[in-house]
Amino acid sequence: MNTRIAVIGAGTAGSGAARRAAELGAKVILIERDAPASGSSGRSAAIYNVQTVDPLHIELRMRARELFFRLERDHGLPLNRIGNVRVGWSDADMERLETVNRTQRELGLGPGDAIILSRQDLQNLVPDLNTSDLAGGLFGPRDGTVNGEVMCQALVNEAIELGAEYKKANVLGHQLRSDGTHLIHTSDGDVVADIVINAAGAWAGIVGELLGHPVPVLPQVHDIVKVSLATPLRYTVPMVNLYMPGSDDEALYFRQFDETTLLAGFHTYRVLEGHPIADPENYRGEVEPSYLAAVEEAINRRFLVPGMTVQAGWTGLYPCTADEEFIIGPEPADNSIITCTGLGGVGVTSGAMAGYTAAEWAVQGRPTTISGATRWLPGRESLKGTIK
Numbered sequence: 435m436n437t438r439i440a441v442i443g444a445g446t447a448g449s450g451a452a453r454r455a456a457e458l459g460a461k462v463i464l465i466e467r468d469a470p471a472s473g474s475s476g477r478s479a480a481i482y483n484v485q486t487v488d489p490l491h492i493e494l495r496m497r498a499r500e501l502f503f504r505l506e507r508d509h510g511l512p513l514n515r516i517g518n519v520r521v522g523w524s525d526a527d528m529e530r531l532e533t534v535n536r537t538q539r540e541l542g543l544g545p546g547d548a549i550i551l552s553r554q555d556l557q558n559l560v561p562d563l564n565t566s567d568l569a570g571g572l573f574g575p576r577d578g579t580v581n582g583e584v585m586c587q588a589l590v591n592e593a594i595e596l597g598a599e600y601k602k603a604n605v606l607g608h609q610l611r612s613d614g615t616h617l618i619h620t621s622d623g624d625v626v627a628d629i630v631i632n633a634a635g636a637w638a639g640i641v642g643e644l645l646g647h648p649v650p651v652l653p654q655v656h657d658i659v660k661v662s663l664a665t666p667l668r669y670t671v672p673m674v675n676l677y678m679p680g681s682d683d684e685a686l687y688f689r690q691f692d693e694t695t696l697l698a699g700f701h702t703y704r705v706l707e708g709h710p711i712a713d714p715e716n717y718r719g720e721v722e723p724s725y726l727a728a729v730e731e732a733i734n735r736r737f738l739v740p741g742m743t744v745q746a747g748w749t750g751l752y753p754c755t756a757d758e759e760f761i762i763g764p765e766p767a768d769n770s771i772i773t774c775t776g777l778g779g780v781g782v783t784s785g786a787m788a789g790y791t792a793a794e795w796a797v798q799g800r801p802t803t804i805s806g807a808t809r810w811l812p813g814r815e816s817l818k819g820t821i822k
């Protein structure tokens with residue numbers, strides 16, 4: 435009999451997990467209480483890119499991007515290749531980005547796919563950017579935006595074509611049966627599974643409690659601001675990301691949204707100190723006025739276009755972790771429970787492949803697409819003591 439796998443949550447992680455597990459021959463049921471991407475995956479800034487610094491994350495994002503390109507080709511997934519630039523602030527940052535660029539090439543990225551920019555190149559790319567205190571950047575012209583809802587739905591559709599079942603139901607409880615199988619109680623009846631994948635994003639802590647395996651995910655509210663331009667620009671503003679992984683502070687990002695609007699906010703991998711860990715069932719839905727004011731100040735300093743005005747966009751949850759890393763793999767005390775969460779502020783660009791990794795743990799007993807993903811196993815020392 436094929437392994438019965440229940441995937442909980444149809445965000446990027448769960449949709450990817452269901453698709454990959456079905457492809458690997460499992461009997462899959464994907465349980466989502468609302469619609470695909472109704473959690474964080476539908477509330478993001480929608481950026482996908484391969485311009486990050488850690489080799490394992492570069493590899494994961496490259497595979498995810500290949501998947502997006504295939505979904506675009508096969509199913510018309512709309513991608514908007516506005517480009518993505520990770521900005522370097524100093525000579526040391528630029529040395530780091532040069533190293534990243536060498537790694538990208540070693541991993542198979544073409545020379546036109548990730549380009550080192552001098553400060554002048556950066557100025558030419560984004561003519562209104564204040565580059566006076568910047569050193570340059572790393573630019574991906576084929577990076578851009580993907581609609582979270584459409585992407586998750588495309589993965590769900592492929593999972594269904596491969597034999598998976600989609601069940602709209604709320605997971606309410608769980609029993610481990612004497613034969614080691616799982617009985618999952620939902621708002622629409624019980625589901626029996628050999629393996630459960632907890633891909634409930636910021637809600638993975640709650641679902642983990644139900645499954646008897648608490649998950650140290652730390653949900654934090656992040657806000658998005660809309661910046662109105664007085665008149666359209668002569669060029670498309672790529673994603674400009676001023677955050678350098680490892681830095682202590684949040685940093686500004688912004689990108690074109692429509693002809694006369696930019697999206698902007700602050701990004702970090704860190705669990706923000708002084709920021710509450712949110713209750714995902716009842717988190718702040720309004721953009722804070724102080725955040726709006728801070729973005730207004732930052733964007734006016736960084737993007738020298740007169741007459742910009744800011745308005746609240748929306749809020750959503752980053753499913754963060756104490757060590758700023760994903761959690762993907764079997765729970766140490768029961769390898770028939772696979773956790774897949776902790777995607778923080780990068781789960782749109784990474785989530786589908788995080789899900790693939792979880793599915794491979796479930797069906798094949800190890801990650802095969804991204805073999806280095808064993809680094810993200812649950813129960814690691816750096817997560818201990820961080821259950822909220």
Ligand SMILES: Cc1cc2nc3c(=O)[nH]c(=O)nc-3n(C[C@H](O)[C@H](O)[C@H](O)COP(=O)(O)OP(=O)(O)OC[C@H]3O[C@@H](n4cnc5c(N)ncnc54)[C@H](O)[C@@H]3O)c2cc1C
Nearest residue numbers: 443445446447473474475479481605635750780781782783
């Ligand atoms: C403001 C903001 C901007 C962002 N911008 C970007 C960006 O530009 N690029 C990027 O890569 N990432 C971005 N992110 C991060 C990204 O959105 C998340 O990392 C990602 O969506 C997490 O995906 P997930 O599948 O783990 O969780 P989710 O998408 O939250 O999916 C979890 C699913 O589980 C379901 N669920 C929960 N409990 C239950 C239950 N009991 N029963 C059944 N179903 C349940 C939920 O309904 C939900 O659909 C941003 C996030 C925010 C908040």
